[in-house]
Amino acid sequence: MKGKITRKHIVEMADRLFYQRGYEHTSLADIADFVQISKGNFYYHFKSKDEILAAVIQLRLENTRNMLMQWEDEGEKPEDRIKSFIHILITNQVDIKMYGCPVGTLCTELTKLNHASKAEANELLTLFRTWLSRQFVLLGLEADADELALHLLARSQGVATLAQAFQDEEFIKHEVEQMCDWLSCKASARQPAHETGVGP
């Protein structure tokens, strides 16, 4: 049991360091120092940084799935759930202004490194894409659901990149409002066709 807790603790600390400093810049020794356990205990759990990265990505996938399920439980309408996605830019703005989006920046870095785990990291983006797409389907926008999901995901990524560069809270707030307006517009646009039974 204690070993399991230690392992989880290492992965959580590595997750934080990879996010804050970047994967390449974080050494195995940095993680061991940060976790504050003996080198022996540390290396019992993980032999390489790649192994830790794989565990970090699994942890993030698990956390993301839980977050998406929570948004689904909390939001009665698909529009509310999509708004929960849009609002993470505000909820996490302190971190985002310092380190960017944890998902986008990891995917970008691993793709540049041509790292063996890049496909697994991209799965994180795919989780959001698939989930958003499903919400747009529920909203009655089947035909464009994936396109709308990608569009919103891209806007959210772009806001995170500029938030980190310009450190501008007003900008984040304004863009979040614009995304919510865009969503309302999309949600109401499909209603006439839906209600009058026009279309396929």
Add this chain to the structure above:
Amino acid sequence: MKGKITRKHIVEMADRLFYQRGYEHTSLADIADFVQISKGNFYYHFKSKDEILAAVIQLRLENTRNMLMQWEDEGEKPEDRIKSFIHILITNQVDIKMYGCPVGTLCTELTKLNHASKAEANELLTLFRTWLSRQFVLLGLEADADELALHLLARSQGVATLAQAFQDEEFIKHEVEQMCDWLSCKASARQPAHETGVGP
């Protein structure tokens, strides 16, 4: 003269490597190997990777200024010039799908590293921001010019991030069309007020 050419060649090669592999992942030895000159000659020009990074950022700033001037010369109307900006996503899509946006990914990486040159790298984004903002002013959208510039810059960054993750050309094309539609909509929306003299 020969020394100047060699120096410029080193900076261009480093620029390419930093873009393709990331700054942190590229060593001074990698650059020296890539340039294929003697170590002595190489170290005569640059003593550290930080020095090369500073020169790379200066080169990028210079190239960006030239590109913006060219767009300004080529595009008669501000709307055409802004379209030149939007279309770099298509012009450079082969590189973008592999390595993301050269500006956005460098700024993100240096901010995470808390690197001394991060402010200089952010100047690259500021160049685009200021230039786009000026075009929106010329378009008659003074009141929101900076906001519109940031919005477009964010959308462009987001498309680059997802293009790298999903390798999807159709997505890039579709988003570029949407940005052009958005621009036309903004450009025509201001005309009534402008032409009838309504507003401040």
